Amino acid sequence: MSSQTSNLEPTTRHPLTRERIIAAAVDYADSHGVDDLSMRKLGAELGVEAMSLYNHVENKDDIYDGMIDHVFESIPIPDRSLPWQGQVRLIGEAAMDAFGRHPWVVLLLMQRGNFGPGVLAFMDNALGVLRDAGFGDEDIHHAWQMLASHTMGYAFQQGANPEGRTKEYADLESRLSQVAGRFPNVARIGSYLAECRWDQEYLFGLEIIIDGLESRLPPTT
Amino acid sequence: MSSQTSNLEPTTRHPLTRERIIAAAVDYADSHGVDDLSMRKLGAELGVEAMSLYNHVENKDDIYDGMIDHVFESIPIPDRSLPWQGQVRLIGEAAMDAFGRHPWVVLLLMQRGNFGPGVLAFMDNALGVLRDAGFGDEDIHHAWQMLASHTMGYAFQQGANPEGRTKEYADLESRLSQVAGRFPNVARIGSYLAECRWDQEYLFGLEIIIDGLESRLPPTT
DNA sequence: ACCTGAACACCGTTCAAGT
DNA sequence: ACCTGAACACCGTTCAAGT
Numbered sequence: 395m396s397s398q399t400s401n402l403e404p405t406t407r408h409p410l411t412r413e414r415i416i417a418a419a420v421d422y423a424d425s426h427g428v429d430d431l432s433m434r435k436l437g438a439e440l441g442v443e444a445m446s447l448y449n450h451v452e453n454k455d456d457i458y459d460g461m462i463d464h465v466f467e468s469i470p471i472p473d474r475s476l477p478w479q480g481q482v483r484l485i486g487e488a489a490m491d492a493f494g495r496h497p498w499v500v501l502l503l504m505q506r507g508n509f510g511p512g513v514l515a516f517m518d519n520a521l522g523v524l525r526d527a528g529f530g531d532e533d534i535h536h537a538w539q540m541l542a543s544h545t546m547g548y549a550f551q552q553g554a555n556p557e558g559r560t561k562e563y564a565d566l567e568s569r570l571s572q573v574a575g576r577f578p579n580v581a582r583i584g585s586y587l588a589e590c591r592w593d594q595e596y597l598f599g600l601e602i603i604i605d606g607l608e609s610r611l612p613p614t615t
Numbered sequence: 616m617s618s619q620t621s622n623l624e625p626t627t628r629h630p631l632t633r634e635r636i637i638a639a640a641v642d643y644a645d646s647h648g649v650d651d652l653s654m655r656k657l658g659a660e661l662g663v664e665a666m667s668l669y670n671h672v673e674n675k676d677d678i679y680d681g682m683i684d685h686v687f688e689s690i691p692i693p694d695r696s697l698p699w700q701g702q703v704r705l706i707g708e709a710a711m712d713a714f715g716r717h718p719w720v721v722l723l724l725m726q727r728g729n730f731g732p733g734v735l736a737f738m739d740n741a742l743g744v745l746r747d748a749g750f751g752d753e754d755i756h757h758a759w760q761m762l763a764s765h766t767m768g769y770a771f772q773q774g775a776n777p778e779g780r781t782k783e784y785a786d787l788e789s790r791l792s793q794v795a796g797r798f799p800n801v802a803r804i805g806s807y808l809a810e811c812r813w814d815q816e817y818l819f820g821l822e823i824i825i826d827g828l829e830s831r832l833p834p835t836t
Numbered sequence: 837a838c839c840t841g842a843a844c845a846c847c848g849t850t851c852a853a854g855t
Numbered sequence: 856a857c858c859t860g861a862a863c864a865c866c867g868t869t870c871a872a873g874t
Binding site for chain 2: 501505507511514515517518522523532533534535536538539540542543544545546548550551554573576578579580582583586587590595598599602603605606609
């Protein structure tokens with residue numbers, strides 16, 4: 395109560411930095427959705443005008459790239475001495491976990507093809523696991539592509555069907571029942587959607603992919 | 616040469632309809648990219664002011680939904696009397712083909728979770744194939760989710776790395792060589808990217824998934 | 837060196853006005 | 856019934872001006 399700025403100081407005290415801007419952008423996207431993020435709103439969140447951001451960040455795409463990197467840097471990397479199948483499982487689960495906490499990241503990564511150091515470090519580790527397992531270049535690419543598609547596909551579906559959105563689920567249900575006559579198979583699978591456990595489904599598919607890749611490992615190694 | 620409107624008439628003659636608007640939007644997105652599409656530009660393409668579009672279309676999202684449906688309606692549906700594995704292969708190849716002709720459709724479908732009749736009809740057929748094959752609800756969902764993730768993941772990567780973009784490839788190559796020291800596995804796989812055949816890779820992974828699903832088919836049927 | 841206000845060129849969309 | 860012009864509330868971004 396000594397001054398009117400007291401309750402704002404914890405956030406406005408330190409000077410603006412690229413990292414603070416990106417951390418604020420991640421928080422904003424987590425709580426309001428990435429589509430609502432704008433330079434003006436992000437500036438307001440940091441107690442500053444929108445134009446000040448351009449002193450620490452190149453443009454909005456630079457912020458997007460930073461947000462993606464921020465998430466990938468937070469994904470823990472498992473012990474490299476484990477068998478490759480176990481490492482792949484742990485990497486996949488850790489990625490799914492991070493993608494679940496930041497549901498916007500999969501779409502953003504696909505929109506912006508620009509990989510920063512965080513994404514590259516994550517990829518390099520995963521590719522190294524496959525290389526150490528004995529796969530050659532071509533099979534490493536097969537494996538990476540399959541694992542990435544599977545993980546991002548499931549993470550996206552999980553993000554699109556979060557548990558909290560009961561209202562949108564009701565909409566979906568009513569819309570499905572409307573078209574049940576014309577699209578019976580869709581209606582039947584749609585009602586299953588509400589009760590499915592995405593992480594179990596993810597692991598089921600991951601096992602199929604690992605088995606398929608394993609059967610293709612060059613037998614000499 | 617009878618009048619100054621002669622060369623515009625073929626496109627401006629017929630009255631505006633929802634279908635004409637959506638077809639024009641698809642063409643525009645194919646040639647200029649979906650990010651460049653705006654109501655004003657789309658109106659100009661049709662020889663009309665932007666605001667006229669709202670007489671035949673609810674809003675821009677409605678156009679997006681129509682574009683997605685337009686693409687899915689164009690995907691041919693294979694003979695339902697074939698064995699399910701063959702049908703799955705043909706559906707996957709046909710979808711990959713359509714996604715390749717309209718590289719924006721995968722991202723758009725993920726952004727807008729709103730499925731129109733074209734998407735629903737495509738899904739209903741594919742789910743019907745799996746049901747006829749003898750899978751139960753849970754396995755149908757597993758199978759659909761894996762096949763969709765695989766197909767959309769590969770289609771997206773193929774769209775992100777089209778053959779024509781030699782300039783962006785050069786950028787990628789130079790950027791990769793810059794970080795080759797820090798991320799050797801990424802650099803090695805990155806140089807393989809330029810020479811890989813996406814449709815072959817897609818089919819390789821599709822076979823792994825089909826085999827994995829097949830081994831899980833209830834043995835009674 | 838960093839922040840700001842005003843401005844620019846764009847959006848999607850509404851609405852009253854034209855025919 | 857369909858198209859239009861002007862306007863509104865937003866964008867991202869630039870730039871000269873402040874301190």
